[in-house]
Amino acid sequence: MLFADPLFGLPSWIDAIIRIVIVVLVMTVFVIYSTYGERKLVARFQQRLGPMRTGPWGLWQGFADAIKLVGKEDIRPKNADRWVFELAPYATFIPVLLTLMVLPFAENWGVRNLALGVFFVFAVLGLNIVGILMAGLGSGNKYALLGAVRAAAQMISYEIPLVVSLLCVVMITGADTGNGVGTLNLNTIAALQEDRPYIVLQPLAFLIFFTAMLSELHRAPFDIPVAESEIVGGYFVEYSGIRWSMFQLTEYASMWGFAVFGSVVFLGGWAWPFGVDSHWALQLATTFTKALAIVVVIIWIRTTVPRLRIDQLMNFSWKVLLELSFLQLIVNGIILYYDWPQELLALTSAVGAGFLIFLIIRHASARSTKGLLGTYRTLGASSS
Amino acid sequence: MSKTLAPKPIDQVVKLLEQRFGKLPVAINQTATDANIDCPPEHFRAVVEELKNHRDLAFDFLRNIVGIDMLEEGLACKYQFFSYKNRQAVQVTVLTPPGNPHIPSITDLYPAANWHEREAAEMVGLIFDGHPNLKNLLLDEDVRIHPLLKAHPLQKAEILQGIEDTTPGFTF
């Protein structure tokens, strides 16, 4: 295992605890401000102002919400399964917390620098479902149960394209490290992108990763497990107060976690465009900016796009994303095996990404949706 | 399908109905808007079947069912039919004798009649024989009052009948 130097020369485990505490505290502040930021951003998309009353431009709104949530009554339904119900928020939160442990926010700025970083992230994220299932089963509510079933089905389906799209990148790191052996270490993956981020080489893989990420996060258009207009919040419908805020914390923490993860793997992390030798503050700012960009896009999509149906969601995963991601994997393998130039990688992946986008657009335009209103815009245009 | 037919004048509809129903013991007259057939309950089914199935009549659409409390005359039920095919409208009035508010249901001919009949049943106490599910629709399921009867008070403390403990209900 690679370890960065312990802070102040402390023993390794004290150093780890200090780092964990720092990450958790910073994450909490981030979560509080990302709820505020999301509300502001969504409000702007909807031609509103968003929170304005608490502090200047409503800046303290997040803290006010947090205090309100902590002070709320913690309600447990009568026919809930007590321990399952009460432990579920923690069971969802811990895996997300664990993923934050391996993310490099700048060079060696992270809790631990694992050799198996990428593998660790998706191994631990798999456990996330357990907490959701516990919430759904323990609540004694049918909406919650339905939400949990949907969440489990969806997360299992989308984990495969997610993992395969990451493997595409890991394959390429093998060509970059020089010895032909790829790396799963997130820090190394970031450092390898000093010259160009992997999104240039693998746009298709990034598209697949981004889509699968939206699904894993239960964000629109894949927010089927929490669909407010159908099952009113899904698996956390029965939670209130602090336990509900644990779910919110999990949601936003995992959103940031995925954003940092995606920016490290695809967007060059802290290394691109300022190089591996830049100042740590610049590196931190770079990572933050990239993660923020991903988060903003997630929120943007949420405000504009309706929700898919569960069967359409499954079809999209199993019939489009899975095939494309495996195709990308095979093409990468061929190109890397014969040592063809990397421009070919970029080209094939870009063609694939173009194909994916074309598929979606053709699907929409083939149905000539724009015609109907146009016919009735003027008088007598449609009179028979 | 999409041709626009002019609505048929009422007197033409009345004439048409007189040709069809001259033999039956029904009275044909007209209201301010529609032709009207006054029909006793026992001939009601036959009249409606004729209205629905005859080529010249072809009343394929049930607009509305109104239950009315006519006090000492009994309960009346008015059906508004419309023919999309021939663009004509007719109203069928069924007056049930006091104490015997039974009318055959027409849900098998017009699926749309289902909720209308349920509403008329709970509001004035008509009974539609052959209706698949004559439960209360708008009122509470276990309430057995008929609020649109003229005898039912408007501004009094109402006692919801049919509930075991007869505590006063809502006061308006």
Place this chain on the structure above:
Amino acid sequence: MATEVIWWIFALGIIALSAGVVFSRSVIHSAIFLIGSLAGVGVMFVILTVEFLALTQFLIYGGAVTVLVLLALMLTRADPSGRAEKVNGPQAPFALLAGIGVAAVLLVAALSTEWAGNTESPTNIAIEAISQRLFEDFGLPFILASVLLLVALVGAIIVARQEEGE
């Protein structure tokens, strides 16, 4: 020393959770205890510094298998409220016999084997070495196993589809 303490804590924890799997009255609780116990085994692997195995344990057993168990439970039970359900039927004595048998076999095997490794200073096996073994030394058996699993998967789907179609 510290490692040993942690090892003992987790070992006892695993035993307690496994007992929970057997003795809890609700199927849901059993499944959750099972997840806990499997995750504990994963932690044991971490203590032995075989991270790859530990993560695989988390991914396959913690994430996938138990989730499938829970999903199957959710879809097949009449009462979604998670109330206790009778799990012990007339098969209990046979299950006990089978359990004792398996435990005995495992114990005998564990005690009679001459273990090659050394728990005092475990060796850290790099993932490169594992992949070397898996994809080069034992490449053909690995691929054959994959094909077998794939065939089983496709077969399962076909069987399920046929029943739906009729």
Place this chain on the structure above:
Amino acid sequence: MSIWPEERVHALADDGFETVDMTINVGPQHPATHGVFRMVLTVDGEKVVDCEPYIGYLHRGLEKLTENHDYRQAMGWWDRTDYLAGMACEMAYCMAVEKLGNISVPLRAEYIRVMMVELSRILSHFMFFGAFGADVGSFGTSFIYGWRERERIYDFFEEVAGDRMFPTYFRPGGVQMDLPENYQDRVRWLLGSIRQGLEDFDGLLVGNEIFVERCRGLSPVTPEQAIAWGLTGPCLRATGYKFDLRKDEPYSVYPNLKFDIPTGANGDVFDRFMVRMAEAWQSTLIVEQCLDALSQMEGELVLNPDLPKTLRIDSGECYVRTEGTKGEYGVYALAKGGNKPYRMKLRSPSFCNLSALREMVIGTYVADAIIILGSLDIVLGEVDK
């Protein structure tokens, strides 16, 4: 076409697995029910195998109240039936009273009425677009889009009548008072922003492939089914059947106005949406013609001056139907002397459209059931009377 049998219409999917059917209660407090409506869905996994709607949570005894109030007093209750388009309900009520009492209405008042009713139709349709978008899951953005134009129309209503949702502006024999001074510019500006709003919806929802994918081909209804189930209004026209009471049984000044009746092709959810879009656009054209006509008769009377203080109607019976925002809004009225109607009955389009819900949702997914319910565009004030 089954007639609501007690037994299951669709046999449970026999896929060889011993799965358990689950009943889900949706409503009366549920974001998708647009008010206090409740339905109990029996689901097999995600498929709906049965649906039992329950209504009446908002029953206010409209008909009983009308029987016990003066003709003019009772009109306020009728505002509150289709509370998204109060003026359209007033129109039907006033027409019924006028029919009973043989009351004539000045021409200027008729044009004002039609203009207000068409603006109400736009109001109601915008509410539908917004709420339907939220049903499909666009996180409130469509809602806010719909609200923007609604606020502007409501502001105009407030200036005209003093109230936004329940204006009580019409009177038997005309309208309460003339329009404010600057109404021509005001309404023309309104029409511009309404058209912009429709374009925005066209871009936000219809231009979105997920929306189209969700709505296309969902619960297709044939014209025959629609007529048998009692569907009227946009739900009927979406099936391709061109029938609109404004054209086919014309009333008021509609014969003098030029407009088209938009129809769909498949009767599916998407067509219901598009028919309403096109209808709202046509309504703006009608309002424009009304404005032109009104500018020719400035200063004329807007209320029949010969009416007594208390309306007394000796006898009469009528069934007046108007094209309400949701379908055929019919009023049955029976007078037997005195200053109160003997019986008044509302044939509410939402009520009749909703009665077909069960047939439509069986066999669809839970998420689709919500969308189908949304596509019927029910208003619970009208359903429950």
